[in-house]
Amino acid sequence: MSKKSRKLIRATPPPPEQATPELLPEAAIPVPELQQRFYFLPDTPALAVHEKELHDLMKVWRHGRATRTIWEVLQDGYVALFTVVLIGAMVVNVVLHAQSGAAGCSTQSCASARLLMPTAMVFLSYAFTLSIARLFGPVLASAAEGFWLMDAPISRRRLLRGRMVTPVVIAGALSAVLTALSAALVGMDVASLLVWTVAAGLGSSALMAWAAAEQGLERVTLVRLLLGVFGGLALAVLLGVVSIAAGWLPATGALASQSAWWIGVGVIVAAGVGLAVALRSAGQRLERIRRARLVSGGSLVSGMQGAMFALDFGLIRDILVEREAAERGHVRPTKGRGLGVTALIWRDVERLKRNPKAFIALAVSLVVPYAGDALRMSQLNPLISAIGLFIALVPFLGSLRVLTRTGGLARALPFKTSTIRTAAMAVPAALALLWAVATTPAFIGIAQTGADRSLFNGFATALVTGVAGLFGAVRWVTGKKVDFAVPMMATESGAMPPTLLFNLVRGFDMAILITAPLILQQPVTWSLAIAGVVFVFLRGTFNMAELTAEQEAMKRQEAAAKAAGKEKVKIVRPAR
């Protein structure tokens, strides 16, 4: 940007011109004579409003539109129910298997490291609760409620009380279940399991209620700060798990001892008191929450619900990214560099500085292979680490996402689709390479009973894992939205477009495909060969849709030329 433009940006905007409305004399304004067939609202006596009745009325309307009962829905979706039961049975089986396997974790370092996992889960659930609270409100209202109900002279506190309690309960229940599951998986005793489960559940509920109280004061700084603290603590505990399991830190077993049990009880008491106080103050502040803030959370939920019905996870991320951009609003523009494709790559480099938050996930993903090896999971380590990297790399593929979701922007760039895709993958590929270098020791083997590879093999395995993570992320972000115009597939739950099901495994399929030879103890060259083939398809060299379109265009052109050739051209000869 030139100096001239900068000056213009800094310059104070000129004062708005004073409008001088030209007033017409009263006599000149024609007043139509209307026959009054309605009452002005102020003329009618106001009746007492009961918020509960209004809510019930809305419920009646909604239920009136329902075409099926819940029982009919359950009957139709019995396959889904069976799936839930089956997955539940598998989880129980895994827990039982893990608990018997925990007996095999006989060394003190292994046991100590395992027993730290529920602590990490508690911190993670706290951080997750706060991030969800910050994202949605946590108190929210739908656009319809905001428009129809909140305009009325009713108590917002009474209307929103239920909305405040629901996220508090859900946060508590979800955190408790996840912590209980992780505690059961590491073979924790029942008493400790119960203590940590209650601590996680109550703590999450208290934090959610506190976030609601902060929402009433329009404050987010403290929520953000605490979110960072709990996220950092979770990461520190995870690093502790790896370090103790690898033997880098002494296995004190402190957190498995009786004192740790009392820490848990202390957390429960503090969380209980905090929950009571936070619920009270949040309830009092409900009246103050602005309608715009309430409706904004509601519209975000409805947008995400819509995307979820189509299993379009990319769209969900797009909604979140757009929201974050709207909150940010303004950035300090930076100058581009290079011409042609270089400009596109350089812009991605500039983005790294603009979005440092993305590096947190990348840093966490670095821990995964080390944790995997330390916890004796070296065989599955490439797959688990690739999935971790895949999730961490998604935020770095923002430009590829925008350039593939609609054709408009790609059409404005004078390059082949494959060139654009390759350029948009360049920076994430460099990050994946650095990740591979940094995680090579984990694949060589850090624990005594972990992996045992040579330096070359370790690096090759790390490289394959990095490539699998990168291609998983690329496949995930380049996913097209579900096409409901294609022939549907008959399922027990009704007609379904085939791509809807593929959306569930999108990205994970690449990670599995590329790391499969490593898991099956095959040479690393197999994985590299598969990765090469995957790259050719992902960069769009053999884009079947494009090739078909080009072929059809050529056919049409030939047909048009033939048709033109059949028409006899009449040439008027000049008279001699």
Next chain:
Amino acid sequence: MAGSRPVGKWGTIEPMAKRTPVLKVTALKKAFGPVVIVDGFNLEVHAGEAVALTGRNGAGKSTVLRCLVGADQPDEGSILVDGVAVSETNPQIRRDVATVIDDLDFFPDLSVVEHLDLLARAHGIADAEAAVDEVLHEVQLVPQSGQLPSTLSSGQRRRLALATAFVRPRKLLILDEPEQRLDTEGVAWLAARLAAERSRGLAIVMASHEPTLVRAVATKVVRLTPSAEAPDVEA
């Protein structure tokens, strides 16, 4: 006619460069299921010509434009830009045709000025800064240059979309209702800008409902009617 060469009693022969149309559409047909939107649509646009597509809502203006830029595949007929069959992914077409239709997307994390800078540099403009500055001033988005697209008003977004077409080299400009969301002053500016582009030798095809814009810019108006009727062409 300037540049024409008289050839005896055969009349006149246009110079070769002028005879080759920038855009040639032959017997275009597009249907959505059983509903035929356009059928037998022919169009030739030469350098320095501007064609305005007009017609009621649903007459097929946007559908024709989407086919012209390659966003939709026609069922029949051919579309050539400088003799090359239109394909959305062909880099030559991407280089030659600047478009502002309803599917333009923006990077959520790039500011207004960064979008324009990226496009100018991607098209190999050596003095990208100067080109971006000029266009930014012209579309009056200098105070918004650091803003992210999601915070722009709908009118400002339209100005940014138009700026993306003006900041890069082009032979053919395709615009779908470019006057949308612009204020009166903005429409007047756009009319003057497009007229200037046309007089400099650019070929323009646009769909518009704004009579002022059509009058100021178009050298030919094609009024699209439902496919059963033939399109009404007036020069």
